[in-house]
Amino acid sequence: MEMQQFLVCVCQFFVDGVNSLSTILKNYQHVLSLVFAVKEINENHNILPNISLGFHVRDSHHDAQITYQNTLSLVFHQKRTFLNYHCDMQKSPVAVIGGLDSETSLHIATILGLYKIPQIMLCLYAPAESDVTQRTFLYRMVPDEIHQYTGLVELLLHFQWKWVGIMAMGDDEGEKFLQTLTHMLSQKGICTAFTVRMLLQGSILGVLNFYDTFLSIAKLLTKPDVKVCVLNADAHVILDVQMVLNLVVMDVKRPVNKVWVMTAHWDFFMVPFYRMKGVDVFHGTLSLAVHSSEIPGFQNFLHAQNPNSSEDGFIMVFWEQAFGCSFPYTGMAEDTERRCTGEEKMESIPGAFFEMSMTSHSYSIYNAVYAVAHALHAMYSSKNKHGAMRGRGHLESSTPHQLYPFLEKISFNNTAGDKVSFDEKGELIAEFDIINWVTFPNQSLSKVKVGRMDPRSTLYRQLSINEESITWHSHFNKTIPIALCNPPCLPGYIKQKKEEAPFCCYTCDECPVGNISNETDMYDCFECSEDQYPNKERNNCLPKKLNFLSYHEPLGIFLGVLALLFSLTTALVFGIFMKNGSTPIVKANNRDLTYCLLISLLLCFLCPLLFIGQPYGMTCQLRQTAFGIVFSVAMSSLLAKTLTVVLAFKSTQPGSKMKKWLGKKSTTFAVLCCSCIQASLCMVWLCTDPPFQDLDLNALPEEIVVECNEGSAKMFYFILGYVGLLALINFIVAFFARKLPDTFNEARFITFSMLVFCSVWVSFVPTYLSTKGKYTVAVEIFSILASSAGILTCIFFPKCYIIVLRPELNTKEQLKRRGKN
Structure with missing residues (x-):
């Protein structure tokens, strides 16, 4: 079986100024993951059959000169370096797995790029493009x-x-x-x-x-x-x-x-420090890590490691450091009293020094070896399809740069089931794991995957x-920490930037009156919609309540009961006058006018019932028009009574022609004429711009005023002014007629009643204009009741007193005697 050597460079990390062997514990797993991957591939007949992979491991020592030296020795296979001289082509490297940082990878790429040897880097940050002459041959076993x-x-x-x-x-x-x-x-x-x-x-x-x-x-x-x-x-x-x-x-x-x-660089690997101080300061640390999975069989491979193995030049040093013992034939024998037996268990080593589960870095190395193996397999399979020479000549004819197009397109699932492939930039397509590091007092640790990105x-x-x-x-205290420059601005407040401070630092100012902020850390307050209002905390909008004078509240009940009491009183007075209609005191000054006045007063007292309750279109139109017409009838009746007194006095003078104006027709005409003028004004109002139901959203901050919009304000004041004009004329005529020597003179009572009436309505105007909502309606109701009660009291109560309590005075003789007095 032909042997093809595959050279892989794994760079170990350590503290400068300290012997590199003192930091081997954590990084030793990287070497083992490399060995494990090569072992699996060589035992797998589906990948590179008849070809075995080999490797070299070199240490960069974090030194540029040593890195360059080791890279050259990898290329030329000599302890001394001879440029452009290849010795033993069979052992030339086809790919290099570079260091864990970009600086080391850059140093390696400077030389490997000249010979077009692909490098699979493990560094999280890629070297700057300007620093790499042959970027085509760089691949990263980490995401962008x-x-x-x-x-x-x-x-x-x-x-x-x-x-x-x-x-x-x-x-x-x-x-x-x-x-x-x-x-x-x-x-x-x-x-x-x-x-x-x-x-x-x-x-x-x-x-x-x-x-x-x-x-x-x-x-x-x-x-x-x-x-x-x-x-x-x-x-x-x-x-x-x-x-x-x-x-x-x-x-x-x-x-x-x-x-x-x-x-994602993070790992516990600085052994001397942690042995002295412990790892509790990093308890709860969160870190990113290139996604990794547990590789089947890897832990069994770790358990099978033998410190007496002659094939592993690192394991004996690792064993002495990990277990604090020494082998008798090593240099540490004099420094420790405890002797290594070789039976120590690797799983007993604290996680801060060595982990039994494959770390993210080791997982990347494992995948990198497989990526090169699959690329080599694809390259050799392609050559076999094209009838290329096989055997030793076939291997020697392969050059490292031929591996590039196959690495670029590599895509496979590793033994853990994860897909491994590169993107168009030659970087691994993968996720990041979110790791939570949990430490324990015995310097052991646990890595918990709590999320992914x-x-x-x-x-x-x-x-x-x-x-x-x-x-x-x-x-x-087991809660998510709060990391803010200052506490957040709660709803109801807004952020105000502090001078000469970062934009995350700010003060919290309360929202102005009428505005709210309903989220934390808002920059601006805003107004509620028109049908809502801010609460006291200024962090929420509450729906406005409807504001109108209701029968369900004390003020509405009081005014309604008062109106009904006055109405009943007026009806009682009317009944008394009807029952005693033939008596002199009732007949005096035109009995029909008296009845008309009482009926109009009764209606005046009932008018406030139209003002209580939620207003609607019809009630809005009836309110002011009914009030205006009824009061005009009352004022017209009083004016007719006063004129009757004046005409009666004038008719008694010798040669007077006033007698023809005395009588029911003239008084009836006067009442109808004055009332029809008011009725005409009301008709014009209703036909042109009548009152209507309206919602005032802005009059009160927390309520919507349901009111009757007068429509034409001019017509409203015309009607109110006409009633006032009749009252003023009444007052003037009655004032001058109050001392006329007539037996049945009511002018003095009318004078007092008009004085009360005018006083009430003069004070009504400023009060009406200064109040809002239901209190505006209450002021108008009170004015109606007070002015009507003034007329009822001043004119009719003295007569009722005589009719009911002093009937002996209700005779012509008594009235004449009182009139003369």
């Missing part, structure tokens, strides 16, 4: 980086976190992260409380005041008003964060109660989260 930015923004928006800190490395990649994310956050209304650019590891020792820099960052992280911090969590940043948290413990001595929101979702929401599955930091 813009999707990660979108996921971070959507995650913050989901929890309404609008006051956050951002931390990134102080290099080009970190600066790009800060600028891009800050811009996207501001577009969505999220402010940054602070942005921190961490020191580059290579420059820390050269910075004299790096302690002060880290101390200032530590103070920022302990600020209680910033509860959420977004971290571009690559290995460089994590190292600096560890130093900062050390200062928090030693110098600041305040808790770091934060919700950490991490990018599908960047290609056609639905409105790309992010879905199960909030009930999230474990928050104990400081937040």
Whole structure:
């Protein structure tokens, strides 16, 4: 069986200045996932039959020179590098799986691009296009980086976190992260409380005041008003964060109660720090992660690892670090007293150091190996179809750049059932998982998938989260933290920007009178519709109640009962006068006019019943017209009575011709003439612009006034003015006739009644104009009742007194004697 070597470069990450072996624990799973994938492929006869894959593992040491050196040695297979000299073509690499950061991937691509060797990168942020000469041969086993930015923004928006800190490395990649994310956050209304650019590891020792820099960052992280911090969590940043948290413990001595929101780089892999300080500060962290699934058989593969294996150059060092023991033939024998037995169980290692379930990074490496294998299978299958030479010549005739078109079109389902394919930019088409990191006192941890972010979702929401599955930091009492610059403006208030402060910081001002805001953090208040009014809190609109003088309220009941009492009193007086119609006091001054006046007064007292209750079209037309006509009849009757007194006196003078004007016809004509003028005015009013039911939505703030719109205000005042004119004429005539020496002179009583009448209606006008709603109607009713009661009292009560209580005075002799006196 022919052997074709397939070279894969996996770059390990570690802390500069510390032996690289001290950080192997977490990254060791990446190597095992690579080995596991190659093992599965070599055992699978459906992929690359008769061909076995091999690999090399190199460490970049996060150093450009070492990365270039290792890349060249991968190409030329020499410990010393000779440019443009290929030694042992059979072992030439067909593809490289690059590092976990863009810097390492860029260094590798600089050399591999010259030889058109495809590189499958694992970095979340792609190198700048201007830095890559042969971008055609670059593929990324992660989604487009813009999707990660979108996921971070959507995650913050989901929890309404609008006051956050951002931390990134102080290099080009970190600066790009800060600028891009800050811009996207501001577009969505999220402010940054602070942005921190961490020191580059290579420059820390050269910075004299790096302690002060880290101390200032530590103070920022302990600020209680910033509860959420977004971290571009690559290995460089994590190292600096560890130093900062050390200062928090030693110098600041305040808790770091934060919700950490991490990018998909995040993983617990810095072993020395966590062994000293624990991982509780990151309890409840939320992070993005490239979607991963559990690979069948992977955990069994981990259990089968043997520290005595000679094929694995990493496992012995891993074993000593993981279990704190040493093998007698290694360099750590003198540093530890405990000896490794090889029987230790990998599942007992805390999750912060090593996880038994496949991590997101390892899952990407696993898929990358399979992607290359499927591309090779497709390439060889294509050559076989075209009759290409087989065997060793066939393998040697394959060059790495021939793999490119097959990688571009690759699409397959892995053993976990997930589809793996690249888009037109050579980036993985995949979702992001939302991970909640739960830590425990024994330094173990649990990763809980609480949601996902599908960047290609056609639905409105790309992010879905199960909030009930999230474990928050104990400081937040198991509730979703609130991350705002200041408390939100409750309904009833609006936001007012603070001077020289970010737009997320504002004050809350109460809405003006008459306006409301019914949501939190509104910028403007608004008025309620005309049929609604604001409540006291100014956060809701309530429906306005109808305002009219009702029979169901005390004021309406009182005025209605009062009108009926006066009506009954008038009817009683009318009955008394009818019963005693032949007596001198009733006959005096024209009995028919007296009856007419009493009937008109009775109707005047009944008029207010038209004003009580909800007005409608017919009642609106009857109200003022009935009032105007009935009062005109009453005033006409009084005027006729007064003129009768004057004419009676004038007729007694020698040679007077006034006797012909005395009699029923003249008085009846006077009453009819005056009343018909008012009736004519009312007819004109009803025919031209009659009263109608109207709703006044603005007169009262909390009620809709149901009223009778007078239609033509001029006609209303004409009718009211005509009644006033008759009353004024009555008053003037009666005033001058009050002392006429006549036996049956009623002028003095009419004078007093008109004085009361005019006083009531003169005060009515300003009161009527100054009141609103049902009280306007009540004022008019009161004026009708008061003026009518004044006429009834002044004119008829003295006569009733004589008729009922002093009948002996109701004789001609007594009346003549009183008249002479």
